[in-house]
Amino acid sequence: MAEETTPNQPEQAPTNTEAKATDIPTANAPEPEIAKPDAVSDAPETDTAPKKPAAKRPPKAEAEGDGDAKPAAKRAPKADVDADGAEKPAAKAKKEKPPALEDKPFADFIQQDYLPALKAGLAKQDIADADLSFEKRKINVIGFAQAPECWQVVGRLTSDAQQSREFSIYFFDEKINGQKGFSYSESGGKASTLESFRIDERKVDLGLLVFWTLQRLNAQKWLVRN
Numbered sequence: 001m002a003e004e005t006t007p008n009q010p011e012q013a014p015t016n017t018e019a020k021a022t023d024i025p026t027a028n029a030p031e032p033e034i035a036k037p038d039a040v041s042d043a044p045e046t047d048t049a050p051k052k053p054a055a056k057r058p059p060k061a062e063a064e065g066d067g068d069a070k071p072a073a074k075r076a077p078k079a080d081v082d083a084d085g086a087e088k089p090a091a092k093a094k095k096e097k098p099p100a101l102e103d104k105p106f107a108d109f110i111q112q113d114y115l116p117a118l119k120a121g122l123a124k125q126d127i128a129d130a131d132l133s134f135e136k137r138k139i140n141v142i143g144f145a146q147a148p149e150c151w152q153v154v155g156r157l158t159s160d161a162q163q164s165r166e167f168s169i170y171f172f173d174e175k176i177n178g179q180k181g182f183s184y185s186e187s188g189g190k191a192s193t194l195e196s197f198r199i200d201e202r203k204v205d206l207g208l209l210v211f212w213t214l215q216r217l218n219a220q221k222w223l224v225r226n
Contacts (some may be wrong), residue, residue: 042198101205102205110134114153118132118214119132122157125223132156140190150181151170152168152169154166155168165222166187166191167222170183170194182216183195184220
């Protein structure tokens with residue numbers, strides 16, 4: 001019998017174990033990754049630390065012609081404006097109050113203020129010829145053998161009967177708020193007993209001093225209208 005022969009099979013080409021790279025795209029190749037933008041978070045920032053305010057820059061000094069820096073110009077103060085936008089006039093400075101008459105030196109107050117005011121008060125009582133003086137002399141009253149000197153306001157009045165009357169107001173402390181006394185005499189005789197004159201008053205002013213004097217003379221019946 002003839003031996004069966006098999007057709008010769010083509011020899012397989014040798015294969016390499018390592019795959020060769022090719023530029024031909026294949027359907028099974030994975031798609032290349034595309035770079036994605038960073039995700040933007042809608043959540044607020046968690047940084048709660050207080051931020052420091054930006055430092056204010058000092059105004060730049062202008063340079064003079066020789067290169068020296070000029071000091072920064074000061075801004076003029078804003079003028080006040082009213083509701084209509086009109087500029088208000090600047091407020092006037094308060095005037096200082098003049099000192100009270102009673103704050104003057106004692107002698108100045110008596111001669112410049114008290115004597116003229118007392119003379120005007122006597123004129124209203126129809127005693128226009130009153131002779132008033134301010135002098136330092138001895139206390140001419142009963143009971144003082146050796147009378148000391150003190151400042152006195154002396155008033156000399158002449159009545160309708162041509163009778164002379166004299167009164168004295170004594171300022172022992174040489175101030176209107178200090179110890180004071182009163183005495184009177186008629187027809188040139190010795191003065192009466194010394195009496196106190198408003199020594200309990202703590203504060204004396206010009207008006208009160210004139211009023212008390214007229215009141216005491218009225219009690220003596222020396223005013224014309226009595």
